[in-house]
Amino acid sequence: MSVFNEKILDGEGLRSILISGANNLFNHYPEVDALNVFPVPDGDTGTNMNLAITSGAKEIMNIRNVAIGDIGKAFSRGLLMGARGNSGVILSQIFRGFAQSIEGKETIDIQGFADAWTSGCKIAYKAVMRPVEGTILTVIRESSAHLASEVPNLKTIGEAMECLLTEAEASLARTPDLLPVLKEVGVVDSGGAGLVRVMEGMLLGLKGEIIERKQISLPHAEQEERVEALNVQSKFKNDEFGYCTEFILRLANQGLTGKKKSFDESVFKGFLESIGNSIVIVRDEELVKVHVHTLKPGAVFNYAQLYGEFVTLKVENMQEQHTHLTNGSIVTGGEKEVATAAPKETAKPTKTHKKYAIITVSVGSGLDEMFKSLNADYIVSGGQSMNPATEDFVKALDNVDADHIFILPNNKNILMAAEQAAQVSEGKDVQIIPTKTINEGLSACMMLNPDVDVETNLEEMKDAVSRVVSGQVTFSIKDTVIDDIRIKKNYFMGILGTKKIVASEKRLSDACFKLLDKMISPDSSIVTIIYGEDVSKDEAEKLATKISKEYKIETDLHEGDQPVYFYYFGVE
Amino acid sequence: MEVSRKLQRGKIDISMNAIAAIAGNAALECYGVLGMASKRKIIDGVAELLQDDSYAKGVFAISTSKGVEINMYIVCAYGVKITEVVSEVQKKVRYVLKKTLDIDFSAINVYVQGIKNIE
Numbered sequence: 001m002s003v004f005n006e007k008i009l010d011g012e013g014l015r016s017i018l019i020s021g022a023n024n025l026f027n028h029y030p031e032v033d034a035l036n037v038f039p040v041p042d043g044d045t046g047t048n049m050n051l052a053i054t055s056g057a058k059e060i061m062n063i064r065n066v067a068i069g070d071i072g073k074a075f076s077r078g079l080l081m082g083a084r085g086n087s088g089v090i091l092s093q094i095f096r097g098f099a100q101s102i103e104g105k106e107t108i109d110i111q112g113f114a115d116a117w118t119s120g121c122k123i124a125y126k127a128v129m130r131p132v133e134g135t136i137l138t139v140i141r142e143s144s145a146h147l148a149s150e151v152p153n154l155k156t157i158g159e160a161m162e163c164l165l166t167e168a169e170a171s172l173a174r175t176p177d178l179l180p181v182l183k184e185v186g187v188v189d190s191g192g193a194g195l196v197r198v199m200e201g202m203l204l205g206l207k208g209e210i211i212e213r214k215q216i217s218l219p220h221a222e223q224e225e226r227v228e229a230l231n232v233q234s235k236f237k238n239d240e241f242g243y244c245t246e247f248i249l250r251l252a253n254q255g256l257t258g259k260k261k262s263f264d265e266s267v268f269k270g271f272l273e274s275i276g277n278s279i280v281i282v283r284d285e286e287l288v289k290v291h292v293h294t295l296k297p298g299a300v301f302n303y304a305q306l307y308g309e310f311v312t313l314k315v316e317n318m319q320e321q322h323t324h325l326t327n328g329s330i331v332t333g334g335e336k337e338v339a340t341a342a343p344k345e346t347a348k349p350t351k352t353h354k355k356y357a358i359i360t361v362s363v364g365s366g367l368d369e370m371f372k373s374l375n376a377d378y379i380v381s382g383g384q385s386m387n388p389a390t391e392d393f394v395k396a397l398d399n400v401d402a403d404h405i406f407i408l409p410n411n412k413n414i415l416m417a418a419e420q421a422a423q424v425s426e427g428k429d430v431q432i433i434p435t436k437t438i439n440e441g442l443s444a445c446m447m448l449n450p451d452v453d454v455e456t457n458l459e460e461m462k463d464a465v466s467r468v469v470s471g472q473v474t475f476s477i478k479d480t481v482i483d484d485i486r487i488k489k490n491y492f493m494g495i496l497g498t499k500k501i502v503a504s505e506k507r508l509s510d511a512c513f514k515l516l517d518k519m520i521s522p523d524s525s526i527v528t529i530i531y532g533e534d535v536s537k538d539e540a541e542k543l544a545t546k547i548s549k550e551y552k553i554e555t556d557l558h559e560g561d562q563p564v565y566f567y568y569f570g571v572e
Numbered sequence: 573m574e575v576s577r578k579l580q581r582g583k584i585d586i587s588m589n590a591i592a593a594i595a596g597n598a599a600l601e602c603y604g605v606l607g608m609a610s611k612r613k614i615i616d617g618v619a620e621l622l623q624d625d626s627y628a629k630g631v632f633a634i635s636t637s638k639g640v641e642i643n644m645y646i647v648c649a650y651g652v653k654i655t656e657v658v659s660e661v662q663k664k665v666r667y668v669l670k671k672t673l674d675i676d677f678s679a680i681n682v683y684v685q686g687i688k689n690i691e
Binding site: 039040041042084085086088089090092093096123126127128129130132 | 600601602603604605606607649651652653656657660663664667690
């Protein structure tokens with residue numbers, strides 16, 4: 001079905017080459033991402049263009065045997081809907097112009113083909129006040145102009161496409177001369193490169209070699225760089241999250257796409273936190289289930305694939321209200337997944353009626369045990385970046401039967417959800433103790449006395465909370481400077497309270513001691529140490545001994561199993 | 573109002589107008605942005621494009637306790653995905669300002685004052 005030697009292009013022909021072009025871009029978009037230095041070096045050009053053109057290709061995927069004008073229209077509409085980022089928008093404009101030119105036509109000849117590209121270029125230029133040369137705009141302008149001037153010498157559509165692509169490639173190679181920043185870095189323009197990939201796919205399509213989508217694999221160094229670039233952007237995008245992304249990954253040493261890295265949950269989580277929120281990671285020996293809200297699901301998948309192969313994938317645009325998107329592609333895992341799929345329900349319902357009940361938020365199995373031993377009646381799993389919703393608290397309240405219920409959110413971010421839950425649960429006496437850290441929560445828990453009245457308990461608990469000085473130790477995911485403290489990537493950070501970073505050290509113990517220096521005063525009598533899942537018992541015990549020697553203070557060591565944070569400290 | 577910083581060899585003051593000008597220029601290079609519009613639509617006419625020399629009427633920088641806040645009023649092209657254009661403007665303005673001035677921003681607010689048909 002080669003149409004290379006035809007003089008006329010019809011709807012079916014355009015359809016197949018556009019899909020071929022879209023697939024070719026898909027197969028190469030990580031390369032395009034890597035070129036991205038302008039206008040903002042965030043490494044997303046390829047991803048954006050791919051999202052745009054894939055959305056266009058989807059529109060025409062199932063339309064058969066219609067006029068070329070209709071194909072153009074559908075494709076351009078799809079592109080517009082799916083356009084993301086600068087280059088995605090420009091690409092959508094190019095094909096908008098293309099579609100306008102062929103609108104109402106059954107087929108086009110070589111002249112019509114050239115006119116369509118020229119029109120695409122014109123429309124693309126109209127939407128910008130100050131076009132920057134040396135970008136995708138230059139590539140479309142020069143290549144379409146060249147094609148227009150060559151029309152009399154061309155005999156087939158295939159030749160016309162070849163002519164367009166040749167000039168586009170030449171033009172792309174010249175972009176560094178026009179845009180200094182490209183030359184500095186030593187790359188060609190990324191948007192232009194994306195466009196060339198599309199044209200290349202179209203030409204191969206004309207030759208009868210319709211491009212198929214491939215599994216993409218990224219060279220390691222490149223991946224590393226991209227991760228870096230994404231980190232730069234993360235801070236800015238912290239509060240807008242476009243895609244609900246979920247997948248189940250089978251960890252392996254060897255997968256479809258080559259050798260895999262060994263999985264380290266804290267590193268993995270650190271990466272996700274840099275580009276998303278609402279992160280939930282559940283794992284067993286070989287499977288990891290991940291849920292994250294991110295603007296870059298592609299980056300998440302590419303990164304995850306370094307560790308294993310996907311069992312299932314699901315991405316949903318949370319802004320898009322169309323319900324048809326939610327049908328169909330629901331994660332269907334084996335029993336194993338179903339069992340682990342509900343991380344927020346480490347429920348321990350108490351059916352017997354009590355005078356007092358405590359609902360607390362915990363993270364990590366060790367902490368769950370600690371709270372349980374301290375009379376917590378219901379534990380909501382949560383913590384940093386895994387904030388339980390109001391709904392979780394409402395469910396907790398339904399599961400607890402007591403005259404007075406205390407909620408310990410143990411995190412500032414969860415306080416509001418807890419308060420809302422208290423408001424909606426009618427007929428129950430719910431008291432919220434605004435604990436900001438796990439240590440505060442533990443102290444409050446300890447104070448509950450079933451033999452005294454609510455007010456006394458409340459006072460005692462709040463009093464206990466105010467006596468605790470909390471601190472936590474975690475690691476940094478990027479270089480930055482906060483409050484005059486220079487923080488290095490992968491260094492250990494000591495955080496006083498919940499926010500104030502007081503230490504950034506290469507060694508974990510140094511960070512601990514620097515933090516404790518700020519926490520311990522002459523009046524302090526005991527340090528509660530809760531060590532996380534990344535710390536061994538031996539290490540923790542050594543640290544505890546050292547602390548008690550150094551500060552001449554009593555220590556109380558517990559295994560918390562919490563992720564991300566190596567240690568929680570509470571000083572009283 | 574200005575942003576000032578003390579260095580070893582003296583002081584650097586950057587006026588809000590200068591910051592606004594840099595932000596405005598960066599925004600105008602963004603794809604899909606056809607120009608700046610006046611903030612006061614009713615007085616100055618319905619979202620008329622500001623001429624090149626008076627585009628400062630469409631960009632404002634104010635200093636707040638959390639950092640500099642930028643408000644800009646733009647006109648977009650019809651038929652482009654506005655949400656993307658706006659987020660690209662924010663991204664680009666922030667990047668350019670950060671790169672050239674190295675100061676912190678509390679917000680970059682973009683108001684689309686009008687849409688212009690380009691066909």
